[in-house]
Amino acid sequence: MSTSELAIIGGNPVRTSPWTAWPSATKQTMANLEDAMLSGRWAISGAYTGATGYEKRFCQAFADYQGSSYAIATTNGSAAIKIAMQEVGVGPGTEVIVPGLTWVACASTVVELGAVPVLADIDPSSLSISVQAAEAALSDKTIAILLVHAYCSAADIDGFIDLANRTGIALIEDCSQAHGAEWRGEKLGSFGQLGVFSLQQTKVLTCGEGGIVTCNSLDAYNRLQQYRGNGRIYSSSPAAGQLELVEMGEVYGANHCLSEIHSAIALAQLELLDEQNAVRETNASYLANALEKIPGVNTITPPAGLTRRTYYDYVIQLSADIVGPFSIHRVVEAMAAELGTFVETLDAPMNSNLLYNPLLSKIANTKELISQLDPKRFELPFSHKAYNSSFAFLHHLLLGTTKDMDDIIAAVLKILRNLEKLREK
Known part of the structure; x- marks a missing residue:
């Protein structure tokens, strides 16, 4: 088989060796897990053992890392969004401004609370929600803006x-x-007012599934605990053998x-975050320097205020004359075949996203709400333009070496040399 022929049509791929695995467990991860498993307490609703639990330790460590006063862990990122929205009053009769290019849970959680998501287009340079679009979408029902920092930008x-x-x-x-x-x-x-984070498997800080909310108000902290714990909060003076959660019922x-x-895993992973982010940043810079020299290929330029970037989905954009004759999905398929790993499009714009159909929800029960x-009803031209011209790969590829980055560059160049063979019939 030819090394110049695209792998998707039978040629040899650029890469056959495995990439850095993600997620990865360290000795500390395993030690934390063993300790948690043998502690006799697997949930914060279990009896207090006399030792500070992993959930409480993780929340304190994450709050310290963020420079926040408090942090509240949740089962997943969607739950983190939900309780944050509950705290600011999202509910029937209200609207929340949501990016037009984001993961579906950002909007579906609003619907779950009985409110209306109003989709605002992105800034084409950062791929995050536009200030101008958000302001234009405001109404007298708007109660919050969900500010999603996306695609290695903000x-x-x-x-x-x-x-x-x-x-x-x-x-x-x-x-x-x-x-x-x-x-x-x-x-x-x-x-x-609040910060929310997902700890899902693909995230740079993960425990498999989880989420966390940060805040600086003690009153908000106590309410957020209750939103996530059936109206209960941590006792200030728990007794060993007794439940540590006390009933409040204020929300x-x-x-x-x-x-x-999950908290034991998250605590161990947090200790690695800055070191791993530094490796990603070094490799991302190397990659961007090379890709920006290729005609028609661009990476995301961050806003000036973003003084420290982190990398989750690394986005590569192609000019219209390159990607115009065929679907971006063909490029995704070709890149995945060359690199032997998962490559993806951006999230589908929310006004054409298969996963977002709020008209199937129970609140779509009047002509007005429908x-x-x-x-x-929303126009999202920049979201669609970005979706149709961009592809991305996950951050764990950036945990490798410069040789690994060279493979990514080689795959891009190989595809550009063979564009005619990618044209859809």
């Missing part, structure tokens, strides 16, 4: 803080793709509590 924090100050609208920062990133030297997630809560097992919830 939304314009300065612009959104100004907007929030002028309007009184709550900002919730979704940093599920930005653990450790900084804006003018301060952690993303510390600028809004309508549900069970979104992260287990001690009209308001219909995602097709």
